[in-house]
Amino acid sequence: MNPALRPDLAIIGDLIKPDTRILDLGCGDGALLSHLARTRGVRGYGLEIDPANVAACVAAGVNVIQADLDEGLADFADGSFDYVVMTQALQALARPDLAVAEMLRVGREAIVTFPNFGHWRARWAIMNGHMPMTPALPAQWFNTENIHLCTVADFEDLCRKSGWNVLERVLLDRAHHRGAAITLLPGLFCEIALYRLRKPANIVPVG
Numbered sequence: 001m002n003p004a005l006r007p008d009l010a011i012i013g014d015l016i017k018p019d020t021r022i023l024d025l026g027c028g029d030g031a032l033l034s035h036l037a038r039t040r041g042v043r044g045y046g047l048e049i050d051p052a053n054v055a056a057c058v059a060a061g062v063n064v065i066q067a068d069l070d071e072g073l074a075d076f077a078d079g080s081f082d083y084v085v086m087t088q089a090l091q092a093l094a095r096p097d098l099a100v101a102e103m104l105r106v107g108r109e110a111i112v113t114f115p116n117f118g119h120w121r122a123r124w125a126i127m128n129g130h131m132p133m134t135p136a137l138p139a140q141w142f143n144t145e146n147i148h149l150c151t152v153a154d155f156e157d158l159c160r161k162s163g164w165n166v167l168e169r170v171l172l173d174r175a176h177h178r179g180a181a182i183t184l185l186p187g188l189f190c191e192i193a194l195y196r197l198r199k200p201a202n203i204v205p206v207g
Helices: 007-015 031-040 051-059 096-106 120-127 152-162 180-184
Strands: 021-025 043-048 064-066 081-087 107-115 165-172 192-198
Touching: 007 031, 007 081, 007 107, 007 165, 007 192, 021 031, 021 096, 031 043, 043 051, 051 064, 081 096, 096 107, 096 152, 096 192, 152 165, 152 192
Parallel strands: 021 043, 021 081, 043 064, 081 107
Antiparallel strands: 107 192, 165 192
């Protein structure tokens, strides 16, 4: 894991093979794309809506397109990328299910991370009559960007119903560490979930 990267991005970076093509949705300042270009010869694009982050990408030499993820990926052809990545944005989209389907249309594999709403801190807050505020979900109910929170079980149900193959599942605490408690009761103790997915029919070669 590269210590210079944000911990979740470092984990994702380790999953990306050299000399591949990547589309990073909600790429922020382009740190992941810049790192992968330098260390693994990866080529690709980032999509980002925030003007300051777009400017940071341009300054870092990262190919970036200013776009709203809720508007979809219609500008990209089927099988354009080896990987499509989206970190900590799934829960903020109008239709997360359609977003993942689009990721698997334009990419051979999709890598998605999201906060687990089934974590015990979230459950405890709801039991006490309040919307959760946790280290993984720090915003209050009235100013949060999250509109479709889900649990690990919810996401895996969606994968089964949609026919997406789960190639890898990484369940972490808020410090991005694995642990015995998460292994024993993942739905209760996982705070951040990472899934690497593939659609069985997605065999269009990357140009």
